[in-house]
Amino acid sequence: MKRFEGRRALVTGAGSGIGRAAVHRILAEGGTVVAADVAEDGLAATHRQAEADGTADRLTTVVVDISDETSVRDGVGGAIAGLGGLDVLVNAAGILRSAHTERTTLEFWNRMLAVNLTGTFLVTREALPALLATGRGVVVNFSSTSASFAHPYMAAYAATKGGIQSFTHAIAAEYAKQGLRAVSVAPGSIASGMTADPGLPEDADTSWFVKLRPALGQGFAGPETVAGVIAMLASDDGAFVTGTEIRIDGGTHA
Numbered sequence: 001m002k003r004f005e006g007r008r009a010l011v012t013g014a015g016s017g018i019g020r021a022a023v024h025r026i027l028a029e030g031g032t033v034v035a036a037d038v039a040e041d042g043l044a045a046t047h048r049q050a051e052a053d054g055t056a057d058r059l060t061t062v063v064v065d066i067s068d069e070t071s072v073r074d075g076v077g078g079a080i081a082g083l084g085g086l087d088v089l090v091n092a093a094g095i096l097r098s099a100h101t102e103r104t105t106l107e108f109w110n111r112m113l114a115v116n117l118t119g120t121f122l123v124t125r126e127a128l129p130a131l132l133a134t135g136r137g138v139v140v141n142f143s144s145t146s147a148s149f150a151h152p153y154m155a156a157y158a159a160t161k162g163g164i165q166s167f168t169h170a171i172a173a174e175y176a177k178q179g180l181r182a183v184s185v186a187p188g189s190i191a192s193g194m195t196a197d198p199g200l201p202e203d204a205d206t207s208w209f210v211k212l213r214p215a216l217g218q219g220f221a222g223p224e225t226v227a228g229v230i231a232m233l234a235s236d237d238g239a240f241v242t243g244t245e246i247r248i249d250g251g252t253h254a
């Protein structure tokens with residue numbers, strides 16, 4: 001399948017996990033991609049994999065801190081200029097931190113919001129003019145199963161993901177007449193950098209997490225399982241999908 005031939009995509013969080021898998025999926029399907037991340041070493045590893053796959057001629061990387069307005073303006077603006085426009089934005093960058101809510105500092109809370117929610121807003125705002133100019137732009141945002149199903153000790157994280165879902169519904173309606181589609185994916189139980197160590201408090205009551213097991217398979221799935229859904233949503237196969245979220249959790253919350 002070559003659903004992204006002639007299409008230009010920007011993927012944040014592209015130095016690890018699901019963002020990286022989305023980069024390689026879009027490249028494999030013929031797209032041209034700018035991979036953005038705050039982690040330079042992660043981007044280098046993403047690039048090395050593209051070299052091994054023979055797709056690196058359609059990949060460039062850029063270091064961007066999505067929580068920093070100037071970094072987004074320079075990095076995302078430069079990426080779109082280099083691509084000569086933008087058809088697909090995948091906002092995968094994010095952080096997960098856990099804490100007892102009564103011990104959550106304002107600094108911790110604000111950092112979660114700054115990266116996950118404000119970062120998604122800043123990148124989307126910077127990309128919107130180019131996405132609208134194509135008349136068929138697509139934004140894929142990253143919610144989480146935690147937005148709709150309880151994840152104790154992750155109240156700040158969950159709140160950012162609920163905010164991203166709401167943000168996505170609003171822009172889907174606001175720009176639908178200009179051909180833009182905006183959807184969220186809500187992954188759960190995907191092996192990645194952040195799920196390798198969710199940083200639960202040492203005295204966390206982990207009995208709750210026994211419920212958070214996929215019904216399918218033998219445990220966590222790989223990030224490519226989410227990348228395949230992103231590719232469907234961002235391609236013409238998702239042409240009638242907007243203003244909604246797709247849960248990808250192996251039936252954990254079935």
Ligand SMILES: NC(=O)c1ccc[n+]([C@@H]2O[C@H](COP(=O)([O-])OP(=O)(O)OC[C@H]3O[C@@H](n4cnc5c(N)ncnc54)[C@H](O)[C@@H]3O)[C@@H](O)[C@H]2O)c1
Nearest residue numbers: 013016017018038065066093094144187189190192193194
């Ligand atoms: N893995 C899961 O089960 C799961 C579940 C629900 C939601 N998600 C969401 O999926 C998305 C991808 O996460 P992942 O699971 O691949 O984790 P990951 O930790 O492997 O990847 C996250 C990437 O975001 C980057 N990043 C962090 N802060 C950044 C910043 N300020 N600017 C730019 N880049 C930044 C990191 O460097 C990293 O490369 C996240 O939004 C996450 O919240 C994942």
